Amino acid sequence: MARNQLAKLYKQLxxxxxxxxxxNFRSHAMRRIQHLYGKNLEETNEEKLQDLxxxxxxxxxQIQxxxxxxxxxxxxxxxxDQNE
Known part of the structure; x- marks a missing residue:
């Protein structure tokens, strides 16, 4: 349940x-999100998942x-920006 919620939040972020x-803001935010949450999508520890x-x-x-x-x-x- 918590892993699904984290995956949903990751996509929303x-x-x-x-x-x-x-x-610059866009690329920084995307790199930061991928670094902080992308690698933790497979986390199984419930306490750590709740913190994430x-x-x-x-x-x-904050991003909103x-x-x-x-x-x-x-x-x-x-x-x-012309390339995106």
């Missing part, structure tokens, strides 16, 4: 991080706030 308008879920929920809310704030201000597109 990646989806939400794609919404960053700035290339708690941290993932906190990170998800940052994306909303970022969308309020117009930024120039980064040259690397």
């Amino acid at each position: 990646l989806t939400e991080s794609h919404k960053f308008t700035d290339y 879920i708690k941290n993932a929920e906190h990170d998800f809310k 706030r940052q994306v909303t704030i970022g969308q309020l201000y117009k930024v120039e597109h980064h040259i690397l």
Whole structure:
């Protein structure tokens, strides 16, 4: 159950991080999510899974706030954005 919840949160985090308008914020968020949660999707220790879920929920809310704030201000597109 907890592993499924963590996997769902992992997908939500990646989806939400794609919404960053700035290339640098977007790529940093995606790397950070993959580093922190991607390697732990196969974790079996329930205590560790609960801690990861708690941290993932906190990170998800934080990314949502940052994306909303970022969308309020117009930024120039980064040259690397043309490739995505």
